[in-house]
Amino acid sequence: MKALNLSILPVASLNNDGQKRAKYLTISQAIRDAIKDGKVKSLEQLPSARQLALQLNTNRHTIMAAFNELIAQGWIVSKERKGYFVAEDLPVNGSKKTKPITQNVSNFRWEFTKNVESSPIQSAVKYRYNFAGGTPDISLFPFNEFKSYISDAFSRPNLGELNYGNTAGYSPLIEQITEYLRRTRALTGRDIVITNGSQEALYILSQILLSGGCSVATEAMGYQPAWRSFISSGASVVSIKQDTKGMIPEALEEAIARQIKIGLPIKLIYLTPLHQYPTTVTLPINRRHAIYRIASAHNIAIIEDDYDHEYHYRCQPLAPMASDDPNRLVIYLSTFSKVMFPGARIGFMALDRTLSNAVVNYKTIVNHKVSVPMQDAIARWMQAGDFERYLRKTTKIYHQRRDFMVQQLAHYQGLGKVKSFAVPDGGMAMWVELNQSAKWLAKKAANSHIFIQQEEQFFVDKAQSKDRFIRLGFAGMSIENIELGLKLIFE
Ligand SMILES: Cc1ncc(COP(=O)(O)O)c(C=O)c1O
Structure with a gap:
């Protein structure tokens, strides 16, 4: 040529x-x-x-x-x-092209082995007024202050930690969390494993503790993402009756016997004892003890999801069940999603050594470890005391918002729009009884760009809904917006 x-x-x-x-x-x-x-x-x-x-x-x-x-x-x-x-085959777009397959082409179909339906959890961010229950006010977050800790994490990186390994988490963050749990939750003597939010913790626990031949007991109303994790392992979710104080121990005992009979024994109990999700009530000590005794007698583990313990306004919150756990059967979970923002994706488990080894081994299959620079920045933020300063600030603000919402709801109760409500000791939302259909009100609110969640969405068994309760988050919104939003809902 x-x-x-x-x-x-x-x-x-x-x-x-x-x-x-x-x-x-x-x-x-x-x-x-x-x-x-x-x-x-x-x-x-x-x-x-x-x-x-x-x-x-x-x-x-x-x-x-x-x-x-x-x-x-x-x-x-x-x-x-x-x-x-x-060259004959040019690397035009970075990859070498191969000759296209022209024979034996069939209509390929994916065959899923898991439920891949979209999550029923709706994104509330696009609404003008967002009364979603667990949303923190992200606009209060000290981004500039945190930026300096992110910058430190990159200026003085720990090269060893940036590699694979140390799956349980970045050791300075584990130290900070250990100390924080000791001081604020009376929790000691446990292994800490940092996870990609508590959702990853729920997923790993589901994969290693559950299977198609068993079930998980949950409060009749609860947190759907947790159930979805349990179900992803093949297990079924059993709804246990709850009343105004939380899960009823006698109902749990009956369900355990029933599930053994049908060959799907309960292996796990999932609880939100401090601020029951979604009703916000605190499970009393006598019920905690009764549930613990039942779990011990039947060799059942308890997952205690302590998702928003930081926000408690009346006295000190009750110590978690995990702090009084002689049989080492309680798995404690918490998250930075409420004290920072959900996109931080940092959560953790505090658990017994015999379980933590298995969790860490399985975690390497899921994602090796959680982002080290983020863990590093949070560790620095906590060590400097800025984390707790921010917590004190937001607790004060959320407390004021709760009081404001209580005052507003009392006003609408006077007008006959609200039937009843309990003032929650803590948390980020209120559970409110109406004189009308909760579903209808949520729909009407959505038409006015207002997001509220209604009772039926929280039930394991939707047929149990009386269609009378709504959950109103107060933490994520300014007092002005709470007032305007409630006006649009009730007037
Ligand atoms: C009951 C409960 N647990 C846990 C979480 C936090 O989940 P994650 O840490 O995966 O963001 C939430 C957030 O809404 C929650 O409501």
Whole structure:
């Protein structure tokens, strides 16, 4: 094949590139562009290095270096004693194309082995007024302050921790959380495992403790993402009756017997004892003890989801069940989603050593570890005391918002729009009884760009809904917006 006319290359641009690039790279790029533009076709021969050097007024070694670069990238090939040729398969978009399959083409269909329906959890962010129950006010977050800890994490990185390994979590963050749990939740002597939010903890626990032949007991109303995790392992979810104080121990005992009979024994109890999700009531001590005794007698583990314990306004919150756990059967979960924002994706488990080893081993299959720079920044934030300062600030603000909402609901109760409500000791939402259909009100609110959740959404067994309760979050909204939003809902 005859050598190509060198004038096809954009030679002029070679000398006024303007950038300090090695000349051979500029030349190899010009040849590559010529190939890409189709000015030189696949299998065509390139001019020799000597010819090209003459034309470009450079030396042969520079051209050889350019050719070698193009060979390494797959654009040209060298043929012994013949010269340089454009490659047959060009790496046009970074990958080599293969010949398309034209025979035996069928209509391929995915066969899913898990439920892949979209989550029933709705995104509330697009609503003008967002009364979603567990939403923190992210606009209060001290982004500038936190930025300096992120910056420190990158300025003085711990190179060893940035690698694989240390699956349980970044040790300075584990130390901070251990100390924090000791002081605020009377929790000691447990292993900490940092997770990608508490959702990952629920998923891992479901995968290693559950199977198709068993079930999980939950409060009749609860947190759907947790159930979805349990169900993903093949287990079924058993709804246990609750009243105004939370799960009823006698109902749990009956369900345990029933499930054994049908061959789907209960292996786990999932509880939100401090602020029951969604009703916000605190499970009293006598019920905690009764449930614990029942769990111990039947070799059942308890997952205690302590998702928003930071926000408690009346006295100190009750210590978690995990702090009085002689049989080491309580798995404690918590999260930074409420004290920072859900997108931080940092949660943790505090658990017994015999379980934590299994959790850590399984976690390597899921995602190896949680983002180390984020863990590092949070550890620095906690150590400096800024985390708890921010907590004190938000607790005060949320407390004021709760009191404001109580005052507003009392007003609407006076107008006959609200039937009853209990003032929650803590948490981020209120559970409110109406004189009308909760579903209808939520629909009407949505039409006015207001997000509220209604009773039926929280039931395991939807038929149990009396269609009278709504959950109103107060933490995530300013007092002005709470007032305006409630006005639109009730007037
Ligand atoms: C009961 C409950 N547990 C846990 C979480 C937090 O989940 P994550 O840590 O995965 O963001 C929430 C958030 O809404 C919740 O309501």
